[in-house]
Amino acid sequence: MEEERKPLRLVTVAGPPTCGKTSVLRHVACHLQTDGLAVGVIKLDCLTTNDAERYRQAGLVHVAQGLSGSLCPDHFFAGNVPRLLAWGKQRQLDFLFLESAGLCNRCSPHVKGALAICVLDHLGGVQLPAKVGPMLRSADLVVATRGDLVSQAEREVFALEANHHAPKARVLSVQGRTGQGTLELARKIERMASPLPPEEPRLRFSMPSAVCSYCLGETRLGDERQIGNLKLLELPA
Numbered sequence: 001m002e003e004e005r006k007p008l009r010l011v012t013v014a015g016p017p018t019c020g021k022t023s024v025l026r027h028v029a030c031h032l033q034t035d036g037l038a039v040g041v042i043k044l045d046c047l048t049t050n051d052a053e054r055y056r057q058a059g060l061v062h063v064a065q066g067l068s069g070s071l072c073p074d075h076f077f078a079g080n081v082p083r084l085l086a087w088g089k090q091r092q093l094d095f096l097f098l099e100s101a102g103l104c105n106r107c108s109p110h111v112k113g114a115l116a117i118c119v120l121d122h123l124g125g126v127q128l129p130a131k132v133g134p135m136l137r138s139a140d141l142v143v144a145t146r147g148d149l150v151s152q153a154e155r156e157v158f159a160l161e162a163n164h165h166a167p168k169a170r171v172l173s174v175q176g177r178t179g180q181g182t183l184e185l186a187r188k189i190e191r192m193a194s195p196l197p198p199e200e201p202r203l204r205f206s207m208p209s210a211v212c213s214y215c216l217g218e219t220r221l222g223d224e225r226q227i228g229n230l231k232l233l234e235l236p237a
Helices: 021-034 051-057 072-092 150-165 181-194
Strands: 007-014 039-045 062-067 093-099 115-121 141-145 170-174
Touching: 007 021, 021 039, 021 093, 021 141, 021 170, 039 051, 039 072, 039 141, 039 150, 051 062, 062 072, 062 150, 072 093, 141 150, 141 181, 150 170
Parallel strands: 007 093, 007 115, 039 062, 039 093, 115 141, 141 170
Antiparallel strands: none
């Protein structure tokens, strides 16, 4: 009889660059692994990363990373999701975390049926949530980092702003450097994450529609060089 496979729980982790995604996720994954769960982490970045090594140094076994190179990193992310899910199922993982590069605040790598986390840095200012698109607005959990570097009032306003733009999300304050708050976050992830539904995976929100000359490698500037999608700025007279 074929061995019954574990139900895989997928968690997508998005957020702007240098907001502390890897530091937070490293602590969370270790907490879950300490609980006896099989945890995998895959980092998808743009030009270079050593995050896979950071995860291994923390004691995580199921780790991989990929670089998009000249491709949009979040399109690279979305295009690889089916392969990454197969990788996680082959290893009989309980949790698979996919961490995005977060270079485009508009992109939304969150997957329907998976738990979606958006990490934001308090140092981005209280207006940051208004500048972040679907990666925040379609998230289930918002993790606010580096709150120790701002005032209590700023933390409260930041949480209100995050909830205004993601009203269904829960906002948690976590310190990636020290790990403070990551155990509570790990427990919330355990409670909130569900096994993926059997149907074909789908994004929660569409990617930007951008197939233009520059997507295809053009370097020359000028309207006559443009093909595909083109949006011109309206300037005052």
